[in-house]
Amino acid sequence: MATADTQVVVIGGGIVGCAVAHALTRHGVKAMLLESEPALALGASGSNSGILHTGFDSTPGELETQLILRSAVLRDELADELGIELWRCGARLHATTDDERAAVLALADNACANGVEVHIHEGSLAIPGEAVTDPVAFANALAGAAAAAGATVRLGARVTGLAPATGGRVVIALASGEQVVARAAVNCAGLHADAVARMADDDPVTVYPRKGEFFVFSAPAGEPLRQILLPVPSAVGKGVLVFPTVGGQIVAGPTARERDDKSDWSVEADAAELIIPRAVAMYPPLARARQIGAYAGLRPAGRQRNYVIERSRTLPGLTHVAAIRSTGLSAALGIGEHVAAMIARQGAIGLEPARPLPTPPPQPTTGSWWQRAAAYHADPSTPAAPMSTER
Numbered sequence: 001m002a003t004a005d006t007q008v009v010v011i012g013g014g015i016v017g018c019a020v021a022h023a024l025t026r027h028g029v030k031a032m033l034l035e036s037e038p039a040l041a042l043g044a045s046g047s048n049s050g051i052l053h054t055g056f057d058s059t060p061g062e063l064e065t066q067l068i069l070r071s072a073v074l075r076d077e078l079a080d081e082l083g084i085e086l087w088r089c090g091a092r093l094h095a096t097t098d099d100e101r102a103a104v105l106a107l108a109d110n111a112c113a114n115g116v117e118v119h120i121h122e123g124s125l126a127i128p129g130e131a132v133t134d135p136v137a138f139a140n141a142l143a144g145a146a147a148a149a150g151a152t153v154r155l156g157a158r159v160t161g162l163a164p165a166t167g168g169r170v171v172i173a174l175a176s177g178e179q180v181v182a183r184a185a186v187n188c189a190g191l192h193a194d195a196v197a198r199m200a201d202d203d204p205v206t207v208y209p210r211k212g213e214f215f216v217f218s219a220p221a222g223e224p225l226r227q228i229l230l231p232v233p234s235a236v237g238k239g240v241l242v243f244p245t246v247g248g249q250i251v252a253g254p255t256a257r258e259r260d261d262k263s264d265w266s267v268e269a270d271a272a273e274l275i276i277p278r279a280v281a282m283y284p285p286l287a288r289a290r291q292i293g294a295y296a297g298l299r300p301a302g303r304q305r306n307y308v309i310e311r312s313r314t315l316p317g318l319t320h321v322a323a324i325r326s327t328g329l330s331a332a333l334g335i336g337e338h339v340a341a342m343i344a345r346q347g348a349i350g351l352e353p354a355r356p357l358p359t360p361p362p363q364p365t366t367g368s369w370w371q372r373a374a375a376y377h378a379d380p381s382t383p384a385a386p387m388s389t390e391r
């Protein structure tokens with residue numbers, strides 16, 4: 001049985017795990033990222049809306065909000081270095097009733113409390129800082145930059161066990177039979193973060209899949225969508241959005257359905273009737289657009305709470321970053337920085353001042369980002385993604 005040593009093992013190569021590995025590497029810490037699937041970002045991180053939220057509607061003062069706001073600053077600093085495509089297309093939220101106009105005013109106050117720029121014009125709220133990106137390329141860029149600076153990124157590496165080792169270290173067992181010994185481990189296993197926690201006899205949160213479905217359209221001739229259209233949120237949630245992708249397509253969705261099966265990535269039969277009429281009401285040209293695809297994502301939602309970022313109660317050296325349900329793409333850079341500082345405060349590692357990392361080589365891509373996870377979950381025997389090479 002082979003044994004490897006590293007400073008910190010990060011379990012899970014979604015956007016959160018990639019950001020944690022990137023932040024550790026920026027601070028001079030030797031990290032090893034272990035992803036069970038044959039490519040990065042095949043979970044929620046590759047099947048979301050691809051929207052980088054500003055935090056205009058987030059609850060002031062909460063950790064989630066702080067991390068979203070901090071990420072926006074870090075993204076500005078790192079976007080060129082990472083070589084990722086960000087389209088600051090902005091968002092608009094249109095109110096038509098008195099209740100909705102009151103909601104828009106409340107949202108503007110909320111944005112102000114969070115220091116996010118918004119404008120109100122004729123009942124609409126404009127949020128110029130909202131942006132879209134390719135979330136798969138974002139995750140790969142973070143992991144690629146970390147790997148280029150000495151981190152290890154292992155695909156097809158499923159963690160099956162966690163145990164204490166001497167000197168407060170952690171033994172991480174892999175399905176291959178290999179073991180890795182590290183000063184610290186970070187549980188970023190998304191939908192399976194509760195299962196990973198149980199490997200250490202811990203139970204910080206139960207994670208369930210909250211399914212979101214989308215339909216993708218090619219833009220109707222001469223009518224490209226140039227901003228994100230948001231519904232006025234209601235008591236039942238954020239509702240259906242219509243937004244452009246970095247590739248110029250138009251997406252309508254998502255739904256929000258509480259499910260139990262963590263392996264069911266299907267778009268359900270009634271998804272179109274839940275999404276399309278609402279999307280067309282917001283963006284009438286969609287009625288003339290050609291539908292070119294559909295996909296579903298599973299949010300890693302916590303039954304009891306979300307944004308569970310804390311030390312394990314049972315295994316010293318293990319930190320959970322679990323139930324990052326709905327803003328993980330927007331908050332990832334802030335989460336990475338926050339988690340690196342947490343582990344350093346526990347004494348497991350020291351952090352050097354942050355240093356720039358080499359820009360990762362561009363990854364070969366075929367198709368659009370939203371097709372990659374959908375194709376893989378529909379048929380796992382197809383090559384998961386063009387980015388599935390071992391680094």
Ligand SMILES: Cc1cc2nc3c(=O)[nH]c(=O)nc-3n(C[C@H](O)[C@H](O)[C@H](O)COP(=O)(O)OP(=O)(O)OC[C@H]3O[C@@H](n4cnc5c(N)ncnc54)[C@H](O)[C@@H]3O)c2cc1C
Binds near residue numbers: 016052160326
């Ligand atoms: C429909 C939908 C819309 C969304 N829209 C947005 C949005 O517009 N903006 C935004 O900011 N956020 C959005 N989100 C939320 C965002 O996608 C999530 O918060 C984020 O992707 C969570 O990332 P993660 O890395 O924690 O989880 P995941 O992406 O699920 O990654 C976890 C990884 O851990 C791996 N893993 C699991 N078990 C093991 C193991 N035992 N060993 C090794 N690896 C393991 C998995 O294979 C997976 O790759 C949306 C999510 C959904 C589903």
